[in-house]
Amino acid sequence: PVYLPDVKVKLYVINGQQLAATSLVDPPLGLYLSDDGSPLFAAANATPEEDKGVPIELSADERLGPVASIPEFQFLNKNSKFKVGGRTFKCFKLLARATRKDPVTGQESVVAQVESESFKVTTKKGYDGCRKAEYLYAHDPITDKTFANLGETTITNLKNTFDGIETVEDLMHLVQACRSQPDMEMRLREVLNMARDAEKYRNLTRMLTEKVVYDDSVPRIFVVPNASRPLGLLFRANKGQVDFGDPVGVLLRPPAPTGQLRISQITDKLQAQASHHLEALCTLALGYWRMPRHSGWALAPESPCWEDEAPSDVIDAFQELFGQGDPLTLVDMHLAAVAHMAAAATPFLQRSPGHTGASVTPPPSGGRVSGLGSGLNRSQNPSPHVGGSGSGGLGAWGTGSGIPVTVKPEDLAAAAAAGATVSGGRAGSGGTAPL
Numbered sequence: 001p002v003y004l005p006d007v008k009v010k011l012y013v014i015n016g017q018q019l020a021a022t023s024l025v026d027p028p029l030g031l032y033l034s035d036d037g038s039p040l041f042a043a044a045n046a047t048p049e050e051d052k053g054v055p056i057e058l059s060a061d062e063r064l065g066p067v068a069s070i071p072e073f074q075f076l077n078k079n080s081k082f083k084v085g086g087r088t089f090k091c092f093k094l095l096a097r098a099t100r101k102d103p104v105t106g107q108e109s110v111v112a113q114v115e116s117e118s119f120k121v122t123t124k125k126g127y128d129g130c131r132k133a134e135y136l137y138a139h140d141p142i143t144d145k146t147f148a149n150l151g152e153t154t155i156t157n158l159k160n161t162f163d164g165i166e167t168v169e170d171l172m173h174l175v176q177a178c179r180s181q182p183d184m185e186m187r188l189r190e191v192l193n194m195a196r197d198a199e200k201y202r203n204l205t206r207m208l209t210e211k212v213v214y215d216d217s218v219p220r221i222f223v224v225p226n227a228s229r230p231l232g233l234l235f236r237a238n239k240g241q242v243d244f245g246d247p248v249g250v251l252l253r254p255p256a257p258t259g260q261l262r263i264s265q266i267t268d269k270l271q272a273q274a275s276h277h278l279e280a281l282c283t284l285a286l287g288y289w290r291m292p293r294h295s296g297w298a299l300a301p302e303s304p305c306w307e308d309e310a311p312s313d314v315i316d317a318f319q320e321l322f323g324q325g326d327p328l329t330l331v332d333m334h335l336a337a338v339a340h341m342a343a344a345a346t347p348f349l350q351r352s353p354g355h356t357g358a359s360v361t362p363p364p365s366g367g368r369v370s371g372l373g374s375g376l377n378r379s380q381n382p383s384p385h386v387g388g389s390g391s392g393g394l395g396a397w398g399t400g401s402g403i404p405v406t407v408k409p410e411d412l413a414a415a416a417a418a419g420a421t422v423s424g425g426r427a428g429s430g431g432t433a434p435l
Helices: 124-130 152-161 168-178 182-191 198-210 268-273 275-289 311-322 327-344 409-417
Strands: 007-015 041-043 054-061 065-069 073-075 092-101 108-115 220-223 232-238 241-251 262-265 297-299 305-307
Touching: 152 182, 168 182, 168 198, 220 241, 220 275, 232 275, 241 275, 268 275, 268 311, 275 297, 275 311, 275 327, 311 327
Parallel strands: 262 305
Antiparallel strands: 007 054, 007 092, 041 073, 054 065, 092 108, 220 232, 220 297, 232 241, 241 262
16 A cells, blocks of 8 residues: 555545445535534544545554544434434444545545445433343333334234233233133234244243242342351342342341341442452352352341441451452352352252342441442332242351352362362462362
8 A cells, every 4th residue: 555645534424324335426415513503423633624524634554554543433413313404314324535636637536435334323321222121120111122022013003902001010911811811812912913923922921921020129138158157248129130230238247136137338448448359259149140049149138237347357258268369260260169069969959948028228327338339229118029039048157059068079070170170278278269
């Protein structure tokens, strides 16, 4: 490639619905200002010129030759809201065009151009709304965002055909009623465009049977199973779903004489000085959640006793159970070994009765826990839990997973052969994860 200092490159936003590529001799028809004068985008350190193109800085690269550095673009409006000439746009494209001024005539001619694929611009809220939730909230209204296979027209037909079908719970009851009425089921499948697709209908009924939750905001607590001392985390839950990435408290001590759980707030200081160990505990909690029976998990009992713990207390408790070394590596080794042993001991797994509980009273300091944790709402009013909360009681440490506490040499050898590096050593043995 030859570096031509008199070549100019501009970047345009154009209508993404154009079937044919923009001709080299035609103007680019760039988009910038809407009918009300609002800009569509902003480019870092660059301003669109009269033809709505953003000039791009050129440089010569020793390896690549001539290089155009695209500035950072920020769209300020959605394609569905941006109007020019009274019309909106279903999508946009980016067009990069290189021009050069003829040294004799002084006229500019297009040297080359390239167009991107079509794309849409939406808000984060709109993007999140397009993703189907893993669990359905019973009282949510049915929309085209609720089920993957039900569009707006299908939902309208459903509501017009069957009276009173407004929420997920209404559709759940309708599907249940259809089980004893084949004629009604066939009519429902026709309305849902599933008359000839039994698999889609089975998936819908399975979701309505297994994935619907009610007003369940009872916090969950995880305590390391089969441990010689208590160590765990308290998590909020919304509509039955645990917020794994945002624990609100850490448990380091046995219950108080009154039976209350003793929970420490995750403060800024605790998060700053024990962040790696708290992150490892979150990973450990999620790992146990994904195992059969959700070992170590339970509904949080009412009104824990909030206490303060030093970051060193969290680190010492972690190292006492898992040894010294990188916390995430130790947790990964522990989970790998436990998974291997659980697979070998599947017939002996036992499920302990889960706890029942209600909302957790926030710490006395106010409505928000800083650091990793966010505040627990004082106005929580959870209803009874629906669905599996996990197993394992909190009354005694060292119970809950059904896996033997004593790790035999042959267990360690088998776990190591399966890819888990483990050790039966005590804390301080260095880089090992005793079980």
